[in-house]
Amino acid sequence: MPSLSILTPTYRPDLTYLTDLHRSIQRYTNSDVTHHLIVPQRDMSLFSRLRSNRTVIHGVNEFLPAHFLRTYALASSLTDITKLFQIPTIHAINLRRPWPPIRGWILQQITKLAAAASLDTDVVLVTDSDAVLIRHLSATDFILNGTVRLYRKPYAIHSSMTQHLSWHDTARQLLGLPAAPAGAQPDYIGGMLAWSPPILRKLHKRLEEVNGVHWTTAVSSQLQFSESTLYGIFVENLASTADRSFISSDVRCRTYFGAEPMDDRIGLEFLKAVTTDDLAILIQSNSKTPVAIRRRVIAQAQGSTTVQHQLNNTWSWS
Numbered sequence: 001m002p003s004l005s006i007l008t009p010t011y012r013p014d015l016t017y018l019t020d021l022h023r024s025i026q027r028y029t030n031s032d033v034t035h036h037l038i039v040p041q042r043d044m045s046l047f048s049r050l051r052s053n054r055t056v057i058h059g060v061n062e063f064l065p066a067h068f069l070r071t072y073a074l075a076s077s078l079t080d081i082t083k084l085f086q087i088p089t090i091h092a093i094n095l096r097r098p099w100p101p102i103r104g105w106i107l108q109q110i111t112k113l114a115a116a117a118s119l120d121t122d123v124v125l126v127t128d129s130d131a132v133l134i135r136h137l138s139a140t141d142f143i144l145n146g147t148v149r150l151y152r153k154p155y156a157i158h159s160s161m162t163q164h165l166s167w168h169d170t171a172r173q174l175l176g177l178p179a180a181p182a183g184a185q186p187d188y189i190g191g192m193l194a195w196s197p198p199i200l201r202k203l204h205k206r207l208e209e210v211n212g213v214h215w216t217t218a219v220s221s222q223l224q225f226s227e228s229t230l231y232g233i234f235v236e237n238l239a240s241t242a243d244r245s246f247i248s249s250d251v252r253c254r255t256y257f258g259a260e261p262m263d264d265r266i267g268l269e270f271l272k273a274v275t276t277d278d279l280a281i282l283i284q285s286n287s288k289t290p291v292a293i294r295r296r297v298i299a300q301a302q303g304s305t306t307v308q309h310q311l312n313n314t315w316s317w318s
Contacts, residue, residue: 002122004029004139007115009038009108012046014129017285020298022050024133024280027302033138036119038063038111041070060107063114065216067095068102094220096213102220109227110219117200123148126228128191131253131282134274134301141279142194147246149194150235154249156187167226171233174218176210188232190251191282195231199243203234253280262289267297274301 006025010018018037025035034054039047041059051057061070070092092102102110116124123139142149157164168185172178207215219225235244254274256262262270262283274281281301283294 002139002143004033004123004125004137004142005119005121006033006035006125006127007038007112007119008035008127008129009112009115010047010129011040012043014285015046016291017130018047019050020132020295021127021129022055024298024302026054028133028136030138034121036115038115058115060111063111063118064092064107065214068107068216068220069093069095071101092220094217097217097221100221100223106220106222106225109225110216113200113204113219113227113231114216116195117197117204119197121197124195124197126193126195127280128282130285131191131280132298132302133280134298135276135279137279141252144246147242147244148196148199150232150244150247151188151190151193151251152232152236152247152249153187153251155184157185159184163224164226164229166224167229168233170222170225171230174207174211174222174230175234175238176206177233177237186232186236189226189228190253191255192251192253192280193228193231196243199235199239200231202239203231206234206238250277252278253282254278255282256284256287256289258284258287261287262293262297264293267293267300271297271300 006029008018008021022035025033031054034056036056036058037047037050038058038060041061044057044059047057064070071090089104090101091104091107094102112126116126123142125137125142157168159165164187165185168180172180204215207218211218219230236247254270256266256270258266260266270281270283281298283289283297
């Protein structure tokens with residue numbers, strides 16, 4: 001049987017969400033599935049209570065090269081100044097290429113790419129802190145004939161999505177690929193994505209061949225970057241025929257993208273959209289949805305294998 005590990009970068013503000021995810025993984029995966037949490041060094045003790053034979057807590061520094069100088073403590077002491085002048089918080093400096101300094105978002109993506117590549121497993125399921133499993137899942141949900149599933153939604157990135165298009169441009173430049181053809185581009189980003197560690201190691205090698213520096217230096221020098229876009233473009237354009245033979249436009253994680261907090265009405269509408277193909281749901285933390293409503297939605301989604309049928313017939317928050 002193929003093996004599965006789950007990987008989640010997280011930090012102190014997401015502890016409540018991560019706890020819900022942790023419980024769902026214990027409930028809906030087999031005992032041989034390990035959940036790897038990557039947390040800042042300063043938060044290690046806070047998350048240590050989740051440590052078990054199935055949950056491994058890693059510090060961020062475990063996956064960073066020695067030439068990355070961490071600067072978070074200094075940046076935190078200057079928070080008021082950086083907010084006043086709208087300066088991004090700098091989390092590290094690459095001593096081999098100090099400019100630009102490394103923001104937290106870029107550092108997290110480097111850590112994710114490094115950690116997933118290091119795991120001895122057939123599939124790494126990269127999951128956001130605010131996702132929750134609602135059905136049993138295993139490696140067989142993400143492998144077909146030995147190939148790890150790639151999420152790819154065609155024509156999802158259009159001309160008005162300038163940041164997403166810049167992520168495509170950056171990925172192609174890093175990989176030594178020509179510019180994307182005109183028109184809408186595919187999306188590879190989701191709250192629950194399957195990655196192949198061997199493919200990631202090939203991706204790292206490609207980055208170093210094209211850019212002539214360690215892959216972490218190539219990535220850390222970028223201002224606009226998406227690790228999921230990089231992985232997707234690599235698989236689709238540079239992986240072997242076999243490695244790109246299992247592509248799907250279904251992320252299998254129903255996501256609430258709303259900017260406003262979820263209330264009972266929105267929660268009901270969201271649950272109506274959940275299907276039996278969805279293995280997880282994600283209510284984005286930046287929606288500021290109250291924990292009580294969030295957990296009612298989670299409980300309802302986990303309580304029925306046919307959520308749509310239940311809602312149409314016996315909807316209740318109880």
